[in-house]
Amino acid sequence: MQGAYTLTVLLTVCWILGLAQSPVSKPNIVFILADDLGYGDLGCYGQEKIKTPNIDRLAKEGMQFMQFYAGTTVCAPSRSSLLTGQHTGHTFIRGNKEIETEGQYPLADSVQTFAQLLQQGGYRTGAFGKWGLGMVGTSGAPDKKGFDRFYGYNCQRQSHRYYPTHLWDNDRKVMLEGNGLVHKTTYAPKLIQQRALAFMEENRETPFFLFMPTVLPHAELQGPDDEYYRWYGGQFEERPHNGQDYGVGASPGGYASVNDPRATFAAMVSRLDAYVGEVLDKLDELGLAENTMVIFSSDNGPHKEGGADPDFFNSGGGFRGYKRDLYEGGIRVPFIVRWPGQVTSGSRTDFQGAFWDIMPTLVAVAGLKQPNYTDGLSFLPALQGRDGEQSQHPYLYWEFHEGGGKQAVRSGKWKAVRLAVQSGQPITELYDLESDPKESVDVAAKYPNIVSRLEAYMDRSHQESAVFPFQR
Structure with a gap:
């Protein structure tokens, strides 16, 4: 009898130890990349004129990087640096080289992205938003660079339009009815957002990597005449406002006019913030928040095109320069990571990192083999509060x-x-x-x-x- 009791105890202990040693399921990864959003455009980085409660919440529940940098100061090479884990002296795409009639110079067959590594490691992968690294059918198309699903703008030039004639669903061209030179009916970022949320729902039972390279708040300054625009409508000008004065609803199709560019820009940032909130809410609804790393950043510093006024908003956070400068204002970007149970809520770090660090970090987070080559280093120790173990760059x-x-x-x-x-x-x-x-x-x-x-x-x-x- 005593022997049976002892055997039961031993089996119980072994079962408990087995649970303790069993591998933790791979975390989901959501990476939200804003377009031309400045270091100072968010409340958590000092913005006073635009409300960003959802992104601020992300910072309160995660870690805020104070000295993090984009790949470079414009879109395509910065995104190439991000995906390949290489700085712009090494990464394949180093400029915005256009291909007519649609698309940009493609990433080569030989180029490895971290999305490919995650895909090979068992992740379902999806990109929803702006690509700009290779047209459909080329070596740089999203489906050739690690993404099971792509929906959005393949071409950067097309992504300058919030009411485009078409988007791409993998290799299928999706025409948007009602959009053209005059009429603007279908707001593309909303369609893209819906597909991104659906991707999480469809892949809730498997580890997924959701990449959301949104076009907000890139110029042109335009968007729906909705609550975001109307909220800011009278705040930034001395003259009295009404719908006729600043153009709300004056344009065909009911979209916000650029006659009040400050209100339009602020509304674009607030709409981006609301989309981040929808992602966080969806993770809560699906019961995935505790096992999901959420990252938020921007591809470069603030732009001045289309009537944007970065000085008025202090979009550069007090730093010198804008998009197309290599001064701090052109390349230092907001970078926030929330990962429950791994990252201390409300924490900050002065780790000096950049986009090429993201590849080795996410591969480490997923427990996968490191890439063939990278200029980056994993900042996983910094995320987990193990600062003494964190390697540092001799230079960026x-x-x-x-x-x-x-x-x-x-x-x-x-x-x-x-x-x-x-x-x-x-x-x-x-x-x-x-x-x-x-x-x-x-x-x-x-x-x-x-x-x-x-x-x-x-x-x-x-x-x-x-x-x-x-x-x-």
């Missing part, structure tokens, strides 16, 4: 091929920006971000040895590309 590197060619390096507190690279007579500026985060005082003449060291990092980091040459 960016390049930008427009405007005469620009390069930048950050190493610790030092930031070097090299301008007019393609002129043959480049100029290097140096800033101490610790004492001068606004990059207002060039100290290159005072610290020539530091300038030389950071220029050496630039030279070491750039590998010439036949497709995107960067002559110096």
Whole structure:
């Protein structure tokens, strides 16, 4: 009798230990990427004129990165850096090279994305929004780069229109009735949002990676005449307002007029925030929130096109520069991660990271084999509060091929920006971000040895590309 009792106890202990040692199910991953949203456009990063309660909630329930950077300062190369885990001196796409009549230069067959690694590791993968890295039928199409499902704008030029003539559902062209040069009936971001929410519902029983590269709040400044627009309608101008004065409902189809661009921009950010709220609510509804990592960021700094006024909104968060600059305002972006049970609520980190760190981090989160090559490092230790185990970058590197060619390096507190690279007579500026985060005082003449060291990092980091040459 005693032997039977002992056997029962042993079996019970083994069962408990087995539970303790059984692998935790792979977390779902949701990555929401805004388009041209500035570091300072969110309440949790200091925005005072636009309300972003849902993204602020994400920060309160997760970790806010204060010194995180985009891949570069415009769309396509920044997204290439994100997906390939390589900075712009190495990543395949390094500029917005257009293909007529639709699409951009495609990622090559040989390019590996982290979506492919997640897909190979058992994740269902979906991208909903803006692609810009290869037209349907090319080597860079979403279905060739790790996504089971794509719905949205394949082409960046098309994504400048919130009432486009068509979207893409994988390789099927979906015409949007009622949209054209005059009439604007079907608001594309709403359709894309609905498909993204449905993707989570359809894949609730399996680990999934949901990539949401939204077009909000990229110019053009346009959107529905709805509660978001009307809420801001009279706040930003001294003149009295009514529907006729600032154009609400004045345009065919009932969309918000650009006659009040500040109200339109604010409404676009608030609508983006509401979409984030819908994602969080859907995760709660499906019972998936506790096993889902949610990431929010932006592809580069704030734009000035289409009547946008980043200075009025302090969209750059007080930093110098805008989209197309390699100063902090052009490349430092909001970055927030919520992961219940793994990331401490309401925490912040000064880890200096960038888009090319996301590949090794998400692969580590999923428990998968690391990529063949990456310029990044996993910041999983920082997420989990294991700061003593967190590796640090000796430097971060960016390049930008427009405007005469620009390069930048950050190493610790030092930031070097090299301008007019393609002129043959480049100029290097140096800033101490610790004492001068606004990059207002060039100290290159005072610290020539530091300038030389950071220029050496630039030279070491750039590998010439036949497709995107960067002559110096």
